[in-house]
Amino acid sequence: MSSQHEKPAKKHSREWFEALVIAAIFATVLRIFVVESYRIPTGSMENTLLAGDFLFVNKYVYGARVPLAGFRLPAVESVDRGDVIVFKFPKDRSLNYIKRCIAVSGDTLEIREQQLYVNGKAFPLPEHAQFIGQKVPPAAADFQIFPKYSSFNKDNYGPLRIPRKGDVIVLNAETYQLYSSLVADEGHDISLMGVQVYVDGVPVKQYTVQDNYYFAMGDNRDNSLDSRYWGFLPERDIVGEAMMVYWSWDPGIPLLFDPLGKIFSARWQRIGLMVH
Template identity: 75%
Template sequence: MNTQKGKPEKKHSREWFEALVIAAIFATVLRVFVVESYRIPTGSMENTLLAGDFLFVNKYVYGPKVPFTDIRLPGVDKVERGDIIVFKFPKDRSLNYIKRCVAISGDTLEIHDQQLSINRKPVPLPEHGQFIGVKAPAGEGDYMIFPQSSTFNKDNYGPIRIPRKGDVVQLTAATYPLYSSLVADEGHDVSLQGREVFVDGSPAQKYTVQDNYYFAMGDNRDNSLDSRFWGFLSEKDLVGQALVVYWSWDPDLSLLTDPIGKVSSIRWTRPGLLIH
């Protein structure tokens, strides 16, 4: 009797276990290839996105990457100017960043007196974009700005062309700060010896770009660590496109130490907000 009763119970437990495994696999595939949750950690996109916003990111649209490889599956769309994108931070790929793509491969970007222009056409500040700092004068270089040793600053920048796959760029002592990190990220050993550039141990005057690149900026223009500071964004570092805010509250309050304050900080107007 006990043996006969035990068999259905074991079968029932096994079915539950199999269902949980299948659900876990499905959730993992969904997270890796289709959609993933992301939390806004800083104010670099204010007031478009706020620190403490939780959002869904569409990883399928640009083509998801196969984990632990550089293989990218086909996407359904290309990155367009104005897209809000999530990407691996080129200087530390363990971190995800979110910014607005303001220029795509082949574009020429320039900022004059805070006015962004792409291919000589002025681009308006995003609807919720803002400037909160002191305006930097033209010609006053900033050592933190990319490329180093230029006369660029956060408010006066360029003109600079965004590299495109197949571009042949000149490698000189003058262009070394502009292209050295790009060449290195594409898998080469690059160095400047005297006034001559060496790639993989040999003198090189030219280099053929192997990937498409983008230029990303935060909507909070004076409080954003973006392409103005670290350079071009490689297509291989794209994660996906921001879709919708599904939750939002004050990130500075702790649910453990101040549960009432944390719950009271819920921003009820933000869940369901489409990101654009």
């Protein structure tokens, strides 16, 4: 009698195990290729997105990356100006950043007294964007700004053309700070000796760009570590487009020490908010 009961029990356990494995595989595929959850850690996108917002990121829209394969699936749409995008931080790809795409490959960008211009046309400030600091005058150069040693600052920047795949860029002592990180990130050794630029040990005067690039900025313009500080965003680092806030609470309240306070800090009005 006991052996007759053991067989159905084993079969039932195996079916549950198989169901769990299938569910895990499905969830993994969904996370890698379709939608992933992301938490906003800082205030760089205020007041469009707040620290403590949790949102879904659409990964298939720009073509999800295939792990370990070195290529992306076909894109449904291209990255456009105004898209809120999640990407691997080019200076530390273990980190995910979220910013707004301000300019795409081939665009010319300029900021004059906080007003952004793309291809000579005023780019409107996003609805919930803000300035929280004092306006910096044009003559005040900021050497933390990209490229180093330029006359740019956060409120007066450019004009600067965003590189596009196939562009032939001039490499010399004047453009070295502008393009050296791009060339290095595309897998080459680049150096400057005197006025001569060397790529992979060979003296060169020009270089053909291998990827498309973008320029990203936070909506909280005075509190955002963005392309104004670290440069061009490679297309290969873009993860996806922000879709919707599915949860939000105050990140300053510790869950471990004040669980009720954490729960009651939920921002119910933000749940279901579409990101744009």
